[in-house]
Amino acid sequence: MERTAQVKRTPKKGALKRDDGWAWVMLLPNVIGFLMFMLIPMVATFVLSFMEYDMLSAPKFVGLQNYKDMIEDPITRQVTWNTIVYTILTVPVGMVLSLLLAVALDSINYLKRFFRGAYFLPSITSMVVISIVWQWIYNPEYGLMNFFLSFFGVSPKKWLTSSSTSLISLAIVGIWKRLGYDMVIFLSGLQGISTNYYEAAQLDGANKFQIFWHITIPLLRPTTFFVFVMAIIGSFQVFDQVQLMTQGGPGRSSSVLVHYLYQNAFQYFKMGYACALAYLLFAIVLVLTVINMRTEKKMRETF
Template structure:
């Protein structure tokens, strides 16, 4: 017993030293910026002039800011459309790639490549695909007798183009998570269903979907959080245009902070975004827990 305390004390010191770099990184690059942003959201500051507290003026200004209303709606629209479509396609691909196919590892790797690809390279490729004159997409549509739109310069189609790119970029990650969930389901359930004469759609709806619900919940939460934080796709492909039809909350934060130098207002928008994402995430957890109860 006398040796136990020194050993625990020594182990505790070593554990603390091992955790210290990560702890310092968290304090410097996460906690401190979060606290600083909260303080700045109640101030007027352009990075050069004197720091001046203005109370809740930045937040009240949001209520009358029509541009903020527009980018908030754009973000909600982007999330409401891209997230369900991306999840459905990812689940479908995961089911296909869960089969015993030849070269299955190659197919899985091929679908995951966009996830690890540079967003700059992805944006360049998709800008070429969307090009109205010599782009691959409009060329394919012309074979069907359809005149393709001017994708990224059209107020009607630009956001759809951004959604397609974002879905394609994240497809492999969601597919991989679903694939892991599918491989965790015992084959005995499907064998029993086959004995009872169940069709493939019955097995999918009554076995796969319920047993995959924790995985679906995780994918949905992560997809919604990521969609509300979309920035690089918009910045690289449209820069919020045309006529702000593709401008989203994070891009508007970037503009106010580093183009208009309104750091206080940008910080207020950032905290509104944080509150929206927090409320949606808590709602999802509440619904998940409620469904588990019943």
């Protein structure tokens, strides 16, 4: 793996004179911040997940109760399910679109920067601004979405305010915002493919589609897999558009894991339970990251 390779590339012990003193002096501000705001809170959250704490009375040790509650809590089940549905709605569509756009962008000569900039614009924009514009687009009475779809004979929908479309509406915004980001990663993957492959295929008389299907797709597999895992990790942490556009509603129809975590911690003040939810999220991300690293390693060996 790249990480271990790079760690090894740093100078060997004894090759340079030790400079422990200077190292610690220079490292100190960073390490203090890292300990205070990262490492200690991480451990504290874990400890707190075995406690009951409402910020008013002292924390009480309850063992695995929070985790037991989590399994039995129908809301946790619903929000986890919603998170999975959101992932299924966003990841495959987003990946196909961003890959196609990356391939198209990679094969043109003019206006490349313009297109890349245009696709990237949503990725650099605050979700608050995006939610304002999209709430107007989704407005059932005068919004752009119903107007646009009316040309295709689609009947007007209530989008964000109906429990059957709220999650889909949020997913569309999610795809729209993330598209440029994934496209840029695909683009860098495409540029990493040696032109030799394409030339050889062209000599063999392959057409553009065959080249795409038999050369680009297989050689791009490490990038594709990476985008896939990153997109899943990202969609499991979705929060901003939910809080801003639907507050998880109507009912719980668009409430997701992080939204419920936020409510427990900062609205219901069930800190212990929120910490347990945080570790559920962490566990999911951890599993995905490990799968990603394993597969990446395997792919590096094959290619």
